[in-house]
Amino acid sequence: MDVSSIHHPSPALFKYYVLSSFLLGPLFFIPLVYLYFRYHTMRYDFDEEGISMRWGILFRREITLTYARIQDIHLTSNLLERWLSIARIQIQTASASSSAEMTIEGLHEFEALRDFLYTKMRGVRAHPMAAPQHQDALTAALHEVADALRAVRESLEKR
Amino acid sequence: MSWRNSVLHLLRVPHEPEPPPGSPPRVFRAAPNFFTLRALRWALTRFLALMGLVFGFWFVELLHRMHIPTPVLWTLRILEVLGWMFFAFEAFVGWTIVRLDYELRWYMLSDRAIRIREGILTIREKTIALANVQNISIRQGPLQRALGIADVEVKTAGGGGTSSEMDRKKAGGEPMHVAYFRGVANAPQIRDLVREGARLQKNAGLGDPDEAEHSDVVTELLREARALRAAL
Numbered sequence: 474m475d476v477s478s479i480h481h482p483s484p485a486l487f488k489y490y491v492l493s494s495f496l497l498g499p500l501f502f503i504p505l506v507y508l509y510f511r512y513h514t515m516r517y518d519f520d521e522e523g524i525s526m527r528w529g530i531l532f533r534r535e536i537t538l539t540y541a542r543i544q545d546i547h548l549t550s551n552l553l554e555r556w557l558s559i560a561r562i563q564i565q566t567a568s569a570s571s572s573a574e575m576t577i578e579g580l581h582e583f584e585a586l587r588d589f590l591y592t593k594m595r596g597v598r599a600h601p602m603a604a605p606q607h608q609d610a611l612t613a614a615l616h617e618v619a620d621a622l623r624a625v626r627e628s629l630e631k632r
Numbered sequence: 633m634s635w636r637n638s639v640l641h642l643l644r645v646p647h648e649p650e651p652p653p654g655s656p657p658r659v660f661r662a663a664p665n666f667f668t669l670r671a672l673r674w675a676l677t678r679f680l681a682l683m684g685l686v687f688g689f690w691f692v693e694l695l696h697r698m699h700i701p702t703p704v705l706w707t708l709r710i711l712e713v714l715g716w717m718f719f720a721f722e723a724f725v726g727w728t729i730v731r732l733d734y735e736l737r738w739y740m741l742s743d744r745a746i747r748i749r750e751g752i753l754t755i756r757e758k759t760i761a762l763a764n765v766q767n768i769s770i771r772q773g774p775l776q777r778a779l780g781i782a783d784v785e786v787k788t789a790g791g792g793g794t795s796s797e798m799d800r801k802k803a804g805g806e807p808m809h810v811a812y813f814r815g816v817a818n819a820p821q822i823r824d825l826v827r828e829g830a831r832l833q834k835n836a837g838l839g840d841p842d843e844a845e846h847s848d849v850v851t852e853l854l855r856e857a858r859a860l861r862a863a864l
Contacts, residue, residue, distance in 0.1 A: 544760075544761075544788055544789065544790070544809075545758065545759065545760045545761075545764065545788055545808075545809070545811075546759055547756060547757065547758045547759070547808070548755075548756070548758075548759075549754065549755065549756050549757070550754070551753065551754045551755075552643060552753055552754075555643070555644035555645075555646075555755070556644055558644075565788070565808055565809065566790065567764075567790040568790050569790050570790075570808075572808065584650070587759075588650075591745075591759070594761065595761070595763070595764060615849040615850065615853060618853060619849060619852045619856050622853065622856040622857060622860055625860060626856065626859055626860040626863050629863045629864065
């Protein structure tokens with residue numbers, strides 16, 4: 474899946490926002506105004522290093538996090554979201570906040586996106602089987618230094 | 633079981649979760665006694681609600697004898713009937729959910745990650761890489777001990793929220809950095825498997841020291857340097 478093409482949430486998210494505000498009864502317009510602008514200003518950007526997400530019109534909010542710092546990924550969906558075939562991907566870093574660091578909502582391809590994030594996140598990416606390459610490079614460099622030293626000593630001994 | 637299937641379809645409950653990254657997972661289930669415990673809890677709360685309804689009935693009959701105006705009495709009776717109907721409906725739905733919640737939970741453990749799927753109305757699927765596991769604990773209350781089950785808690789770094797389980801339940805949220813294997817009969821085995829899995833990860837936890845990978849080369853370097861100094 475090409476995640477870099479994801480920028481906007483799906484229209485199903487707006488339906489979800491409308492339905493969930495109507496659950497509040499007569500006061501539905503209070504969250505609805507906020508959610509209307511939230512839906513229309515929500516942008517996702519997935520690049521090589523991480524994700525950034527922003528929304529808001531009066532009070533703007535932008536969250537950026539790097540894939541390598543992701544610690545756990547939770548997938549949550551309530552009944553309404555499942556009827557609209559969307560889900561929330563809650564992304565955690567090792568921060569001390571009680572809520573999720575970033576919640577990616579309103580995407581139909583949530584499972585594919587979650588699996589993509591897994592391949593990038595901390596602990597899964599740096600798996601022992603896929604040993605980091607700089608480690609090998611460092612070992613090789615140290616070997617070379619040892620060889621050079623040996624060569625110097627040998628030429629000194631010959632003199 | 634078409635009733636069950638139609639409920640699952642109505643609630644759009646997805647099938648078994650996909651396995652977590654890593655080797656094919658071992659799947660653990662909640663023990664049958666977990667269902668017993670949940671059923672007991674269901675029965676107790678329904679019993680308390682029933683007591684409330686019976687008390688209401690008795691109270692209305694008492695008012696009846698005290699010559700209360702008829703419209704007030706009839707309003708109370710209608711409310712009472714609605715209460716009974718709601719009770720019956722809620723008890724039935726509650727029972728279905730208790731049953732399905734027990735059947736539809738998966739605790740998967742691969743060599744790299746844990747994936748836990750639970751819930752019926754709100755479905756939560758948590759995945760935690762074993763490399764990020766900070767600590768594991770087992771909780772068991774007196775009733776759970778009598779039934780031979782326990783909860784295994786797997787925590788990752790970071791915290792937040794309130795400290796006690798009670799406060800969290802009041803707040804109505806699941807803690808974000810914890811995954812639970814709820815109501816398992818083989819808690820010590822799961823704990824050992826998770827610990828073993830976490831130990832095998834190269835960079836487990838935060839702040840673990842790097843392993844000495846180049847000690848051979850460094851020793852060789854030192855030997856060469858000493859020999860060089862001696863040769864001068």
